[in-house]
Amino acid sequence: MIKMFSIKLKIVIFSLLAVAALLMAVASPAFAKAEDPIRDLSDLSRLQTKAISAAFKHDQALASSLARQINGASRKNGLNSNLALARAFLNYAQAMLDNHAGFDGSGNVLARKRAEDHADQLRAELAHGLRAATLGEIVSALAHDLNQPLAAILSNAQAARRFLSRGIVNTEELGAILDDVIRDDKRAGAVIHHLRAMLSKRPAVPESNCLNDLIREVIELLHGELLGEDVEVLTKLKKRLPRVRVARVELQQVIVNLLLNAEQAMKETPRERRKIEVETAATEGGVRLAIRDHGCGIPAGQLTGIFDPFYTTKAHGLGMGLSICRRIIENHGGRIEARNHEEGGAVFFISLPAAMT
């Protein structure tokens, strides 16, 4: 018989496991013991399911030990598997959130008001958890994106030193060097600023924004990560796009999710065809964003199901928080839907109402 802890405790356990997965991915060496062999991603997926059901049964020791083993194996497979784990935990937590009345095994439905308060609080925690869930990938991209301007700044400054030591004082060249150093320094600062904004736990306040700016910032932030997978992002952003009233951080989180999903979907796509097309357009009353990939597409019967919290795909992904994305978009008065492109790959459409000034 399954004992029932409070929903909140389960969520906390899951979130902790998710965060632990990420911390291990980012910081520590592998802990893997050779219990269950992990030969490939479907083994990983099987273990993740075991870990989740162990958490369900409140067997914290087993869940933790499985999580450690998974993390150890995930490191060999690269960071994405850890992300999948973290997202899986968060999706299950989300599922419980959405179905909290039904999860009380005794059959009693929790008092509605109490349940809704719980839900709001946990939703906020989850949204934060989801932001943190992309931290692993962001940290990796960050190292790359900061090292580039730092490298340019150092070499520029040292070149200037050498010229001066040789008595070569070309004020035009030195001026150009300083201009480049200043520009690269600001670029590095912007990368850090975006990261902090995305990780901030402040409740997001909707403001008038241009979606194109948000998109450009996300693409800049993910530049290193996408580059590492040979993914090219092509943008067609409508000039003078009507502004929208959105919480910047939340919208950017949705865009990050969709881009990383697109990247995942193209894991089997030949490298030269790994393209993501991002397009914005004005509509009657608002704006529309389309993100198209050239990946494996969405199974025909699942075009709405993918937004459900329980949705998981096979070995290569365990749900990417699309249900949270949908919640964010709908909270902003918009809609999100997915279709398959006739020439292959999936397209995600987001529509948002224009900001009333």
Add this chain to the structure above:
Amino acid sequence: MPHSLVHLYIVDDEPSVRTAYARLARSAKMEPRTFASVEELLQADVPEANACVVSDVRMLGKSGLELPELLARSGKHLPVIFVTAHDTGETRAIARRSGAAAYFRKPVDDQALLDAIAWAMNRKPDHS
């Protein structure tokens, strides 16, 4: 030993990095040529004598780690030095196996890089 002009071939897909390395090369009395990708270098007709390659690892298109082999296959004998923003144990291992002359993390110190270039080309380092 008299210095004849060293040709430095810089391969990096980041424009600000290419520019900065080219400046460094000129400040150290070398002649730089910059390339945005492995493919660009391979397609260019570059003199082999007195030359060295400084390359990034992760770029759009072919990884820099393929350079030593691709250069050898095309009959060019050029030492390759890696400078990477993406330093991992795996990258280092592959770089070692590929026959790279040296391997640095970004940001790289100028003297360290110049010493490595000189060493790779068996010349006296330039300390001016």
